[in-house]
Amino acid sequence: MYITITPQKLGGAFSQSAGDFVNYLEKENQGKDPLDKEYFFNQYEDKIKPYQVIKEIDGNTAKLKLKEPKYYSITINPSQYELKHIHNNPEKLRAFVREAMKEYASSFHREINGKPINVDDIKYFAKLEHERTYKSNDIAIRENKPYSNQIAHLKNELRKVERGEVLGNALQIEKDIRKLVREAPYKIRGQVVEPGMKKEGSQSHIHIIVSRKDASNSYSLSPGSKYKASEVKMHGKMVKRGFERDRFIQNSEKAFDRLFQYNRNYVESYAAKKMLTKDPKQYFLSLGKLGINEKKIAFKMIRQTGLQLPVLHLPQNKVGFAYKQLKKIIEASVKASSIGY
DSSP states (O other): OEEEEEEOOOSTTOOSSSHHHHHHTTGGGTTOOGGGOOOBBOSSOOOBOHHHHHHHHHTOOTTOOTTSOSEEEEEEEOOHHHHHHTTTOHHHHHHHHHHHHHHHHHTBOOEETTEEOOGGGOOEEEEEEOOOBOOTTSHHHHHHHHHHHHHHHHHHHHHHHHTTSSOOOHHHHHHHHHHHHHHOSOEETTEEOOTTOBOOSOOOEEEEEEESBOTTSOSBOOTTOSOOSEEEEETTEEEEEOBOHHHHHHHHHHHHHHHHTOOOOGGGSHHHHHHHHHOHHHHHHHHHTSOHHHHHHHHHHHHHHOTTGGGGGSOHHHHHHHHHHHHHHHHHHHHHHOOOO
16 A cells, blocks of 8 residues: 655646646546546545535635645555455445545644544545556656667658668568567557556555645644644643654554455555665565565565565665565575475
8 A cells, every 4th residue: 555645736837726636536537427437525425526625625725825735635555455355346445545534634643622633623535546557657667668769769760661761671670679569578468568558457546635724724734744743832832733644654554454354464564665765674684584474475465566666766875785685585485485486
């Protein structure tokens, strides 16, 4: 599961209204029968229309400054394993979102009228999407790029040959193109994966638009706060402040596991992914200490879903170490437990 929290984009050509974002989230509904459309929902209601979302979010911005975000976007991306476990069931995804938003509310170190923040203090609207397309920063696109560039160059040469602009062997060029297509590491139905192509398999994910202000339009609740859980003296009294992002993500994972009896593997946990970035040595030590069966599943996940990819974002001086550790653990485990590689 991958969860992100992003503030509203402001300035330049970006609107102060939530309208553009809401309309963007309607893209999968275009051309669909009303019965097949995905509607917005919140904690208690389903089938909320887009204009209602825009009205509610845009009307809940009291005393916010022009350059302050009026809303935040939360994206929840369940893994292929998680989606398979719940059979990609939309009702289960909606139930999970409602549990996750309880965790979102409780992650604020704030009080309203002397009471901790709860989900009824949060104004949000969520929407399921079922399609994803490849983007330029996806590993498939990056690793295909040398092949895609050569194929594009050869296709251009082929067109020139066919038009008689240059001399060349059209049959040989076509043969070279087919060879590059075969060698490209990522393909869908025989086509080299390129930006904009739809991803295969279950791709369900959730977009949530959550107001910066509480449901009463009185208090500012920023998940982007630079303050973690703390207290500060304001106007002569101690006031709680801050948002615990790690708590929100970890407790959302636990909510999914609890709701659907999902047995989360070490490598797919938020804590493990964070450790890989901050302390790769400890990450690989922990990976090596897993039980035989859990280790088998962990390596299968790493192989099939690219869970080792955070290594690519490590500081350069740590990348080599990380890959060496992973290779060492895999080799040791193959010998010890006959993991099929």
